[in-house]
Each structure stands twice: as structure tokens, then as C-alpha cells.
Amino acid sequence: MSKFISTALIGFITIILLAAPAQADERYNPVKDKMTIAECGACHMAFQPQMLPSKSWKKIIGGLSDHFGEDASLADKSVAHLMGYHVDNAADSKWWGGKFMRGLSDSSAPLRITETPYWVREHNEEVPQWAWNDPKVKSKANCAACHPRATKGDYDDD
């Protein structure tokens, strides 16, 4: 019986230790879907789907022919695949809710990650205007300009 308890204890501690790095502040699952990396990543960083609710992804991926003023249209089959991946991994896809759902009402569907209350809170006070104006940054969509490991889902560098 004591052996059982010690085994259980070791197991429990292992689980906690393994889970700890995942609890580090700003870590997200890196994008593993090949089509997402190739198609979305051709023009901008392939943003992690956890950064917007599924309602947002439905609007964005459903309207690629006018994607922020750009024609980003794709074949229907590709659109269906991208939609599935993004909706399955969206900020509201898990019961515990994602950070990016904070401050968002159930009905809201922002089209930009930079419009979510969570993103705004994390950047507004911390990042001065001159940093945004740096020509190397060019756009708020260029996460990797300041977060060099952004594509790996690691934004823990601020």
C-alpha cells in the first residue's frame, strides 16, 4: 500500500513538473498544420489559432478574397482545411477558455488579434509609439520583430 502511495506521489509530482513549463506566461501551441504554415505564412506570420475565437476565424477564413485589402483567395478545399484547423484550435475551443477570450463577449468576433482586449492590454502600456514606427516592424502583424520565437509560440520575452 505504501508502495502504491509513493508511486502515485511520484506520478503526481511528475505531472506537475511536466505541466509547469506549459504554464509559463506567454506560450502557445506552435502551428503544426503544413497548409497553414505555407499559405498563411506566405504573407505574414502564421498566427496561432488560439489567439482569436472561432467566430473570428470563420469570418476571416470565409472572406479571403478581401483579406485586409488583399486578395488572398484559395481553392475551396484549402479553405475548408484551414477553417477546420483554426476552429478546432481557436481561443474558445477548449472548455477552460483561452487568454484571448478575456474581456471578449460571446458575440464579438474581432478580425485582428491586435483588436482583442487581451492583446491591447499586453501591449498598450508596454510598447511605446516609436517602437511601432520602426521600419523593421512595419506592421503590428509582424510579431517576430519583437518576439523572435513567435513562430514557436513563445512570446515570453518581454
Add this chain to the structure above:
Amino acid sequence: MKKAPLLFCAIAALSLTIPEMAQAKYVQAQLLASYKPTAELKAFSADRGRELFQSTFSGGKPDTPSCTTCHTADPHKQGITRAGKAISPMALSKTPDRYRDVKKVEKWFRRNCKSVLGRICTDQEKGDFLTFMLGQ
């Protein structure tokens, strides 16, 4: 004896690269052949391709009046998208793995012609453009 593996490697590498390069050339020739020049012009021209690449248009999206908006005026240089991501140079000599996938080339012509010119490009325009870039 010691040189044998090296020689073997060299031959192996050559036998891999030569058909690969030949295949790329073949695919690029096929790609070009899939476009038809108009009856008046009869052929493609690198000069017309350059002009198309460097011209400013008013029919497309206001953010992208020219190919050079994102690709820069020099096809040998790296470009940058509006979202801040680097675009590898358009010149074939700088980016040898370009212009190998017909579907990919067609996808970008479709999207970018609409963004820049506000319409799809003609076969003549695509052929001129490719002739210019393949020779750069």
C-alpha cells in the same frame, strides 16, 4: 583508396543536381509555353515584362499600386509584405526554386494582378513578366 568515397559522393551529388536543374528548366519552359502571346505581338518580351513590373497602376487596391510596392524596384532584392514579412527576390538567379510550380505561379498572378491592376492579367502580360524574371 581514401579518395574513392569522396569521388563517389561527388558523382552522386552531380547525378542528383543535373537532372534536378534540367527538370526545373523544363518546368519553367512548360510554364512559359502554357501562355499564348497575342496575334499582334506573337512573342514575349523581357522589356515589356520589366515595364509591367515597374509601372504604377490605378485600377487596383490603393495600398498596392505597383508590383514594386512589395517587391522593390530591383528584382534581385528581397521584398517585404504589408504585414512585414520578407519576400524572397523575384529574380530566378537569386531564388532558383521559383517558377517551378504552375499552380503556385497561377495563384500569385491571380491574386496580385487583382491587387495591383484590379483585374486578372492576360497571357501576354504573364508571359512577358515571366520572360523578364527568368532572365534576371
